[in-house]
Amino acid sequence: MAEAAPRTILIADDDRAIRTVLSQALGRSGYNVRATSSAGTLWRWVEDGEGDLVITDVVMPDENGLDLVPRIRRVRPDLRVVVMSAQSTFLTAVKAAQRGAFEYLPKPFDLKELLAVVERALAAPAAPAAAEAPAEAEDAAGQRLPLIGRSPAMQEIYRTVARLTTTDLTVMITGESGTGKELVARALHEHGRRRGGPFVAINMAAIPRELIESELFGHERGAFTGALTRGVGRFEQAAGGTLFLDEIGDMPPEAQTRLLRVLQEGEFTTVGGRAPIKANVRIVAATHRDLRQLIRQGLFREDLFYRLNVVPIRLPPLRERREDIPLLARHFLERARAAGLPAKQLDAEAVERLKRHSWPGNARELENLMRRLAALYPQEVIGAEVVASELEEAEAGAAAAAQGGGGAGGPASGGPTTLEQAVERHLAAFVAAHRDGMPIRDLYDRVLAEVERPLLRLALAATRGNQIKAAAMLGLNRNTLRKKLRDLDLPVVRGSGVGGAPP
Template identity: 35%
Template sequence: MPFNRLLIADDDHGFREAVAAAMAARGFAVTPVPSGSAALAWLAANECDLVLLDLRMPDMTGLEVLDRIRERYPHIEIVLLTGHGTIDTAVAAIRKGAFDFLPKPCSPDQVEVTLQKAMERRALIERAHVLQQALAPPDLAGTFIGRSPQFHDVLRVIDRVAGVGSSVLILGETGVGKELVAKLIHSRGVRSSAPFVVVDCSNLHEELLQSELFGHEKGAYTGAVSLKHGLFEVADKGTVFLDEVGDVPPALQARLLRVLETGVFRRLGGTVELAVDVRVVAATNRDLQDMVAHGHFREDLYYRLNAIRIDVPPLRERPDDIACLAAHFVDRFNRRFNQHRRLSPEAVDVLTRYGWPGNVRQLINVIEQVVVLCDEDTITPERLPPMVRAPAQSGAPRLHGDAPIVPLRDVERQYIEFAIKQFGGHRANAARALGIGERSLYRRLSEFGLD
């Protein structure tokens, strides 16, 4: 039984021992003490979850003990025991932070039910704390690596916008690190201790995405067997990161706009309006202005999201970052796999000359592969994947050197074709390697006439 360590402080020996025996029989780990001072002395040396505290004791009043416990051990739930004529005092104690009170005499069943409720509240508080810690990322500057002028330009913008509450739109190709930029904005701002919630808009159908964002009431649709809190509720006081916001269905864009403008929404199937205070950071690799022009994305939503815009350049436009990024990822995977790999200068030169159409995510995949598969500690060019060593012969587009400049759309088309070929036509694996959702891959295949 979690959170079951119980301290009973009561100067009535018979009552104290009877309750202690009854609660021990019900699964509690019980320690009985005869006074307030004894309770405080025991708490100073032991862990405790629950205190059953009499209000009338000779050495210290229950209210004095309550104040000390709340000050020193705020996580402990306290239940008051009160005799006749002290109900007003018990109510005052609850205002000071006690969980509940029981009039004496009380049955073991009454005590157990009240303690169980106190344990449930303690468990809920613990779960909420764990959730908040998990959703509030630390400052990730140590993982945002680069030395190029373009990198430092992005970092300066991050520092400028982190302290304000405006919506931010992050633009960039797949794999450049848009989510990391969003996490940095959150972790360096005033909302850093609150949740950072990621919503992948590309991998969910409209009804599921609506349920994820706004939640649903029980019975709102087939399969909605219980109430579900939406991610806007979960992120209250924090940040919602809408990844691939360009994939939000048109019918859902209106609801999203209303939340951005008013901070108010209703759960799916609900009638009560809920208010939240969240900052919205969105990202996409699509041309939203072109989508607006063709009627695929609401113009008012675009301008609402685009209060502040950050363009994250692709890795091929900042080759000065490749060497330090590669070294960083080698170190990461050395620690993960207990290896001692290092890149030779020649291998670094090959990595730097390659065009990286999959950007940083592709670089991570390549480094993980060579750290795992290389037999020697020194990684030479021969150990790098063929597509990196000789991109012109591998089928992947050559984006560096004296190759002619081709439209970005053609580069993306060639690279998608190459990825699908590399995975033997398995589109789910190709999408995973490309760092995009399967829906996004199928949409691109349709756009390129490759479906």
């Protein structure tokens, strides 16, 4: 019996070195290879019926490789296309998936990975042509919801999210606080098939246990004391769109049972209601907790876990992708400028100092630091000394809290022993830095915001995210607390307590 003829791979890339490397690697693996620097030549080969697989770059002199993908899929649905690009952004991965690419590979890539992708593509069954997503909608959403980073860990997240935008599969996002779980959930929605519907988020840790079922499923008039009118729950609000269940590990057992039933049967009833309502939502859940550990402790239903964990996405902490810190820092400084704060830059030594920090608060901590640098320092270019001073205060505070000291400094460190002394030292340094620069303005409001943020975070951590208890602890009305959290853009996260009492 005659051996099958070698398969032919068509390569399009304007970089001669990449064409040479790919041609040699694929040739050694037994494939025939035709390579070109022109999208037009590639298209002619495809129209002539040549090739069993296409590997194309995005940026080429005569045409964008992404624009070729849907055309190839229309005329030859059985011809798989692998897109490679040095523009290794989230939006590139999404466009590649939505336009029908079999796979997206960010440059530089490992040749073994490329060969594995080629084998999978050639073995995959034929698929119908994919519809092209509107580029305008993608670009607008990409501007609103940037996922930043070129690290291998982030590239894998881009590829995973890009694949999921063409499905309605349930997704479980895990990661430490501040890693961007809601950003990923919003990206899944804004770039997915349900982007025309609402995106509704609910934080399980921020709602009293007795109100969670009503918040999720709604209630009928008279269902409980105080239910004077019918209440619409988040499932109804999110109809046709995405429901983001943040901190799902904090959901009480009775609500877990009702949620499981919704996922199994595709419908729910309101609290006090009898008529079933169709659940027309995509579920994306997130948690910073170890759900498998909660299952072992009997605090989370195993069957619900498997219903939610259809596609898991783990977001790495910032310390595991330090190469992304310069990109993130520049992005956050630009966001601060767009919000009305002075334009700032970091010098090279300042960036290196950022990369050495452990970032327990992850990207959220980095963003807060960039906003603080933009607001409080007069110089246009921020140096390593300023960054080091800010980070050393944060590190000292974290160490003291971990030891039960309750704050930065303390008698053991020879630093300030009271909050008043710490604030006075910080303000003195700030005023001294501005002495020969631009005039200081709005200092009162700035100081209040700097003190208010950690105070609210501490109260919420001490009460494990219970806003009623936190409001009582602070001596505030609950509505006032909620407004402050909203105004300061503070997320409500469940904490494990604090090391010391507030002063």
